[in-house]
Amino acid sequence: MEANRHKLGLDVPVLEQWWRFFQGLFVGRTYAEDGVPFSCPAPAFGYSFNRHECVTTIVAEAFPITFSLAIGAFVLWLSVGISLGVLAAKNKGKIADKMSTAFVLVGTSLPTFITGILVVLFIVLKFNLVNPLELGNWANPFTDPIGWLKAFFFPCSTLALAYAATYTRFTRSNVIETSSEDFIRTARAKGLSEKTILYKHTLRAALAPIVTIAGLDFAGLLGGAIITEGIFSLNGLGKLSITAVLQTYDLPVIVATTLIASTFVVVMNLVVDLLYAYIDPRVRK
């Protein structure tokens, strides 16, 4: 018992435990296992005794998957959400607007696990688009783009649906509100074309708040999308964390994934603030 405590480094004061961990992030750390020391290179998040691997290695394998999922969904939901929102605002009250409202309703009501299962059952399996056994296989997007698409198109779309719906609604109301601002009337009075007014004046003002929200949404996804990864058998950070919490009780892994997820959010907060200051000169003051 004591030996184990010593092996796990739990017999020193908490502050020192923290300091050792913190050091390890920068210079790597040596862990003792069965009396044989085992080194993990920097950044050392810990050692998974469960899997007999450095946590860093485990995380490094899972991260590209989560990142692909996040970036794919991000691009999808931004392009679909914003274009639909603009379309709805331009055609306010008409069919296009009503249809986009329906889309918004569907998108925000369906939880990811329902959408995901529906997509798998009724699209992937039904039309045999992807070999179900291959679902979740990692493919490097630079060397095997088709494989990457096969693995990620459906999970990204599933994840993007809910976000796209929110962004459609947000864009629509912002564009409508911005269109009634005085400076838009001034732009029209100068003789600018409606297209220029929309893209140069209205959108810039209407979408500025989206920068903050999009950044934070993206950061949240970088910590892993648990449900989506589960349904599509993707071994990303989400699957990693949930397994560590519910099944293997692998503490070092939990610490690592939590740390990574929160770091992304904090860094993204700063990035988003700086970006907003770039867009809105009034904030720079």
Place this chain on the structure above:
Amino acid sequence: MAENILELNDLTKYFKSKGQGVFNRNPGLVKAVDGVSFNVATGETVGLVGESGCGKTTIGRTVMKLYEPTSGSIVFDGEEISKLSYKKMKPIRSKMQMIFQDPFASLNPRHTVGTIIEASYLIHKVKPAGGTKKTIQELLERVGLNPEHINRFPHEFSGGQRQRIGIARALALSPKLIVADEPVSALDVSIQAQVVNLLSDLQKELGLSYLFIAHDLSVVKHISTKVVVMYLGKIMETANTAELFSSPKHPYTKALLSAVPIPDPVIEKSRERIILKGDIPSPMNPPSGCVFNTRCWKAQDICRIETPKLLKISPTREIACHFPEN
């Protein structure tokens, strides 16, 4: 009742302004009201005039203790109220009321007219003689509204009518002093006269005193007994109405009067206009010495160095200037 319903002595109100950038460097101080002293005699109307950043609205709110004064004294009806706590102010508040500028924003759109006025009674736990509803209806009638509209909502009334509701609300507790903050600026021209007349009538009828805050000198001339002219937080000139308009002594007062357009083409074309150069400085960065020196055509070196004191040059006139007009 005291001879002066309101006495302000060296009143100041400073606001902390946000610093610059991400780290809040150099937080500043906005000296919205910087050493103001004047009195409102019982039963009279003092017009408080000035342009943006002069501090007149801040004075109104500080007098009402909606803002806590930074320093100085406010004596209301013989009692020093500047340091009174929120709790101790409560009974005094029924005697000083405020009318606001925006008739659309100052009434709760979800309350009926009756509820709005009734609130005054409920807050101060007053049961008016003859019943609350009847008293409210009498108030509505007194301000020129139909008493049967007591259950209507604000959006069912026009701007001028909403302002009358605001006045009725202010009168509910029979106050001694009413602070009117730009009460007619947001109204149509043909309605302004109605409301100004109403305020004038009510004053005679009820013996009210007014602190009438406005930027429109023409309106102030019709309702005030005394005028206080402010610029960037300081008083430039105080005089009784007749004197101020016929022989202004402060260069700013002169420029202000000259800038007011007169609806009379012959007079307009023959008037001598003083057009000031430059903008009104920001209250966050007031000029040194006399705050008006940057735009004053008479400014000399001393004006940039030494702030002129507000001096009494006659029983009814005070002026803060190194080189007053003759």
Place this chain on the structure above:
Amino acid sequence: MSAFLEVNNLSVKFPTPDGVVEAVSEVSYSVKLGETLAIVGESGSGKSVSNLAVMGLHNPNSTIISGSAMLNLPSGPIDVVSASTESVRKLRGSSMAMIFQDPMSALHPYYSIGDQIYEAWQVHHKGNKKEGIKRAIEMLELVGIPDPNKRVNDYPHQFSGGMRQRVMIAMALINNPSLLIADEPTTALDVTVQAQILELIKNLQKEFNMAIILITHDLGVVAEIADRVSVMYGGRIVEDAKIDDIFYKSDHPYTLGLLNSLPRVDSEINQRLQAIPGQPPSLINLPVGCAFATRCSFNSIPADNICKTTLPDLVEKTAVHYSRCHLSSSQLITARTGA
């Protein structure tokens, strides 16, 4: 000299859930180059709506416009109401320009004022950016912005209200328009700044020989710079005359009432104002007959209660002086002196 702008029987209607609102009803006015026409009215009079129609700034999907607004350009007359949206767009900012009431919100917060002024030039010129910015700086100097070479890169929030209005004027005049429509340009400004801006507009008019339409509710401002005045009430023109006639020989009870109710800086002190009773009419339920009848102190003079039953026509009561009133010229003279 013929007029540059001739508005004829212009009507502007908005369909709303509560019914069709006729904001402007068969309105006619004109203005020559070098002349300033003031259109005076209170809220709901239709003064802004009619001029927005002249600029083609209404939403074509939710506005019904009829009548005509002719611009007599050197290349030939063009009717803004019936012309295509694209041809009207080309006129905006080049032949006719408009400045608005609130300079705080009229400029885009994210672009520098140099970019915004340059844009106004660039949309109507084929030239490079360097040339455009040079023009922008020239205009800033012309409107009295100090240090224009530096300020051209500043953002709107770095300017005061008066300065922003000058920027708006620079932007409006950069392409030398023949018509400037100024919608309450000084209402949101402090009175000392107002005086500066009005003087600037007067001087620029002389320099550019522009026709100016000044929309305002402030008769003091009208007295300062207008040559002619059209008074609007309830969506119609009720009086149209030269400036001295409007102020000293008004032929309409509304104008008279307005003039008598105004507080003046040169009046007797503590004088009671002569208010007009009642409120301006609702545009959805415009009364039959004269829109001003219920508030008019002379509505019983014409026979048969005609004021409340029949809308009076706009008639030339005296030379070049039109009024929409059932009272005869002599009755109006009595009204002026008696009231």
